[in-house]
Amino acid sequence: MKRRRWADPPSRYLEEQTQVRVRFQEVDGLRIVWHGHYLTYFEEGRLAFGRRFGLEYRDVLEQGYVIPLVHAECDYYAPARHGDVLTVVARLHPEAAARLTFSFEVRAEDQRLLAAGITVQAFTDPDGALVLTRPAFYEAFLERWADQVVEP
Amino acid sequence: MKRRRWADPPSRYLEEQTQVRVRFQEVDGLRIVWHGHYLTYFEEGRLAFGRRFGLEYRDVLEQGYVIPLVHAECDYYAPARHGDVLTVVARLHPEAAARLTFSFEVRAEDQRLLAAGITVQAFTDPDGALVLTRPAFYEAFLERWADQVVEP
Amino acid sequence: MKRRRWADPPSRYLEEQTQVRVRFQEVDGLRIVWHGHYLTYFEEGRLAFGRRFGLEYRDVLEQGYVIPLVHAECDYYAPARHGDVLTVVARLHPEAAARLTFSFEVRAEDQRLLAAGITVQAFTDPDGALVLTRPAFYEAFLERWADQVVEP
Amino acid sequence: MKRRRWADPPSRYLEEQTQVRVRFQEVDGLRIVWHGHYLTYFEEGRLAFGRRFGLEYRDVLEQGYVIPLVHAECDYYAPARHGDVLTVVARLHPEAAARLTFSFEVRAEDQRLLAAGITVQAFTDPDGALVLTRPAFYEAFLERWADQVVEP
Numbered sequence: 316m317k318r319r320r321w322a323d324p325p326s327r328y329l330e331e332q333t334q335v336r337v338r339f340q341e342v343d344g345l346r347i348v349w350h351g352h353y354l355t356y357f358e359e360g361r362l363a364f365g366r367r368f369g370l371e372y373r374d375v376l377e378q379g380y381v382i383p384l385v386h387a388e389c390d391y392y393a394p395a396r397h398g399d400v401l402t403v404v405a406r407l408h409p410e411a412a413a414r415l416t417f418s419f420e421v422r423a424e425d426q427r428l429l430a431a432g433i434t435v436q437a438f439t440d441p442d443g444a445l446v447l448t449r450p451a452f453y454e455a456f457l458e459r460w461a462d463q464v465v466e467p
Numbered sequence: 468m469k470r471r472r473w474a475d476p477p478s479r480y481l482e483e484q485t486q487v488r489v490r491f492q493e494v495d496g497l498r499i500v501w502h503g504h505y506l507t508y509f510e511e512g513r514l515a516f517g518r519r520f521g522l523e524y525r526d527v528l529e530q531g532y533v534i535p536l537v538h539a540e541c542d543y544y545a546p547a548r549h550g551d552v553l554t555v556v557a558r559l560h561p562e563a564a565a566r567l568t569f570s571f572e573v574r575a576e577d578q579r580l581l582a583a584g585i586t587v588q589a590f591t592d593p594d595g596a597l598v599l600t601r602p603a604f605y606e607a608f609l610e611r612w613a614d615q616v617v618e619p
Numbered sequence: 620m621k622r623r624r625w626a627d628p629p630s631r632y633l634e635e636q637t638q639v640r641v642r643f644q645e646v647d648g649l650r651i652v653w654h655g656h657y658l659t660y661f662e663e664g665r666l667a668f669g670r671r672f673g674l675e676y677r678d679v680l681e682q683g684y685v686i687p688l689v690h691a692e693c694d695y696y697a698p699a700r701h702g703d704v705l706t707v708v709a710r711l712h713p714e715a716a717a718r719l720t721f722s723f724e725v726r727a728e729d730q731r732l733l734a735a736g737i738t739v740q741a742f743t744d745p746d747g748a749l750v751l752t753r754p755a756f757y758e759a760f761l762e763r764w765a766d767q768v769v770e771p
Numbered sequence: 772m773k774r775r776r777w778a779d780p781p782s783r784y785l786e787e788q789t790q791v792r793v794r795f796q797e798v799d800g801l802r803i804v805w806h807g808h809y810l811t812y813f814e815e816g817r818l819a820f821g822r823r824f825g826l827e828y829r830d831v832l833e834q835g836y837v838i839p840l841v842h843a844e845c846d847y848y849a850p851a852r853h854g855d856v857l858t859v860v861a862r863l864h865p866e867a868a869a870r871l872t873f874s875f876e877v878r879a880e881d882q883r884l885l886a887a888g889i890t891v892q893a894f895t896d897p898d899g900a901l902v903l904t905r906p907a908f909y910e911a912f913l914e915r916w917a918d919q920v921v922e923p
Contacts (some may be wrong), residue, residue, distance in 0.1 A: 339799060339805070343796050343800075349796040351796060397800055
C-alpha cells in the first residue's frame, strides 16, 4: 500500500469563508450528503479564497504555472442534509516548500463541525514538470498579504 | 486545524479489482479528471468488493448496521483523461478495531499508478450511534474469507 | 422511438429567481459547462421557488404526495464558463391538470439567454401510484398565490 | 417562455448499446436515480456509439469540427435504483440537416423502459460558428455505414 504521510502544515494562515447550500442530488440514499461531495465544498472554499486574495487558477496560469492537487484528505464528524446551508472555512498555510497547503472546515448553521480536511497542490509548469522552489509571483503574493496572516 | 492522524492499516488484505471508464464530464477544464472524482472511483472499487465478498450496504443494513465514512484520503501521482479505462484495486485490511479500512489504487491501462488512497468506515446502529466492538456478523465475515486473505 | 409531445404550458406563471456560480468541475474538457449540469441549475431554480412560495419537497411530502419528474428538456443557446454567475429564472405555470410544469431560463450576467427548458412533475402517492386530479393542498396553494400570478 | 419545437427525427437509425451500473451517489434522498443523471447515461450511450462507429469527439475534432449539444430531452417512465445494471440504447438518426440527432432508451434488466430521450448536436467550427451544411467527413461517415442503417 503506497501512502505518503503529510506533516501538519504550519499553524498560521490566511483565511476566507464562503457558504454552500446542499443540493438535492448531493444527498444519497441514506439522506445525508455523500462523502465525496465534501471535496466539492473544499473546492468552493478554495475558489472563494482565490477570489478574495487574487489567487484564482487563471491568476496562477497567467504566471505560467499550474497547481494540480497532489493530496486531499477529509475527516467526517457529522452528516449534512438536503437544504443545509454550510459554512466552508478555507485557510492557506504559508510554508517554505513550493506548494499550496489549504485546510478546511465545513460547519453547520449552529457552527457544529461536520468535516475538516486538507488539500495540497504542487506547482508545475504548463507541461506538468514539477517546480521545486516557490515561484517569484507566489513569494510576492505572500508578502502582499503578510499582515493578514493569522497566528493562532 | 482539527486533524486526526490515521495509522497505516495492517498490511494483509482481501482484494477485488474493477474497471472504470472515465466519463466525458469527469474531465475538467484542464482536460484531466477532476480530483474529486477519484472518491467515486474508490466507491466503485468498494462496491465491487462488496459484490464479490457479500459486504454490500444492504448486507450490512440487514444486520442492523450502517457504515458511514469517517475518513478519506487520496494521493495523486499522474492524471487520467477522458476515455481512459482505469483499474481500481480495492483492499479491505482486517483489523481488531470496529471499523472497515480500505486502501485503493487507481491504475492506468499500462499499470502506472495514478492515485492511491484510504477510506475508513465506522459501524453505527441505524440511529447513528457508534458501535465500539466488531459486530458478530463482521467477525463471521472475516472468518468466512480468512483463507483468501493475502499476506504481503 | 418512444416520445411524448408536451404541449406548451399556459403562459401565466409564478416566478422566482436565484443565482448559481459555475463550479470548477462543472466545466468539461471544452472549458464550457457540460450540458447535463443545466438540470442541476434548473433544480436550484425549482428549490428556490419552493423556498419562496412554500412548495418544497418536504411540504409536498407532509401532504402525502411525491412529485417525481416525468419530463425534462433544455435548449442550449450559448455556453457558460467557470466562474460565471448565472441567474436562474424558475416559473411555475398553473394548469388544470394534476402536474407541476416549470419553465426555466438560465441567463448570463449581461442577461444573455444561455439555456431555457421545461420540467414536468406528476403527483403520486408515497407508493408511486399516479394521482389524476389536483390534490386539495395544491389547489389551496394556487389560491393563496393567485394575486402573484403574472399574466404576460 | 422561449421553446424550440423539435420535429421527430427520421425513423431509420444506426444503433449501439452499452451497459451502465447505477452508482451509489447517483441515487437521491428518495432512493431513486436523480433525474439529471440520465443525461450522463445518454452521454455514455453516445460515447459507446462513437467508439463503435468511429465518431468520437476527437474524431470530429480532428476534422475541424465541434459538436455542442443544442437540445436535450428526456421522458421518465419508471425509476432506477442503486446497483441496477441499465442498458442504454443509443441511435443516431441520419438526416439531411447539418446536425446529429440521437435517440436513447434506458432499460432495466427485465427490459422495462425506464426513460427515453433525444439529444441534438450542431456542427460548429472551433470558434463556435455554426456550420449550416453537412461536413464532407460526416457525409463520408454516413456512406460508410449505410448498410448498417436499420429501417424500422
